[in-house]
Amino acid sequence: MALRRAGGTQLRKRGFWVFTEYRYEHPAGAFRLGSRRFARARRAVDEGGAAVIGRADGRTLWWTGDAFYWADDEDGEQVALLAWDRRRRDSARIERLRKQRAHEGAAVEEAGGARRERVPPDVRTAVWFRDAGRCVECGAEDDLQFDHVIPLARGGGSASANVQLLCGDCNRLKSDSLA
Ligand SMILES: [Zn+2]
Numbered sequence: 362m363a364l365r366r367a368g369g370t371q372l373r374k375r376g377f378w379v380f381t382e383y384r385y386e387h388p389a390g391a392f393r394l395g396s397r398r399f400a401r402a403r404r405a406v407d408e409g410g411a412a413v414i415g416r417a418d419g420r421t422l423w424w425t426g427d428a429f430y431w432a433d434d435e436d437g438e439q440v441a442l443l444a445w446d447r448r449r450r451d452s453a454r455i456e457r458l459r460k461q462r463a464h465e466g467a468a469v470e471e472a473g474g475a476r477r478e479r480v481p482p483d484v485r486t487a488v489w490f491r492d493a494g495r496c497v498e499c500g501a502e503d504d505l506q507f508d509h510v511i512p513l514a515r516g517g518g519s520a521s522a523n524v525q526l527l528c529g530d531c532n533r534l535k536s537d538s539l540a
Contacts, residue, residue: 364443367422367429385414385422385429392422411441464505465489480507480519487521496528504529512539 370387381396392415394402402412402424411425413435420431425444432440465485480488485507495502508527511517527535 363433364440364447365431367431370422370429385424387422387429389417392417405437409441409445411437411444413437461489461494464494480524484519484521484524488524488526491521492526495526496531497525498527498531501528501530506532508532508535 367387370385373384373386375382375384379396381399383394383396383399385392385394394414402414405412406424406426411423414422414424414429416422420433421435423430423432423437423440423444425441426448428444430440430444434440488507494505496505505526505528508525509517509519510523510525513519517523
């Protein structure tokens, strides 16, 4: 089943008391719900399900979670599950990206300012994934640095093939052995 996020859909409340009307405005038009139908929909959504807001052009506008979706299907349970799965995957992905960015940002390039050359962001990301976020020598996950395998001062470049992840300790050991 294809579930598409209904971008630009807004819920507006009009009127008062039993005359209250809920308008779901979407780019192609609007659906109106009376207060009773709205209350039923709200309950279904609160219970983790999905509610039909309206139909247009052979598609159905659903409300579930905190979002609206277009689907060509009429099965509310499936809509609710797919939307829930999407939210779950999105938040897992965001959590992963947040961690990755924090780590990449924390990994400093070879200490010793003068010979420092910035490893381009795409190379940092490629190296980070290739080395699985760990020191290639000891597997440490902390104090990581982007190390030039062949130092820049000795003609090494900043392509991913010449960059690796090393922890601070391993990097210092390597520097000592090169000196
Ligand atoms: Zn190490």
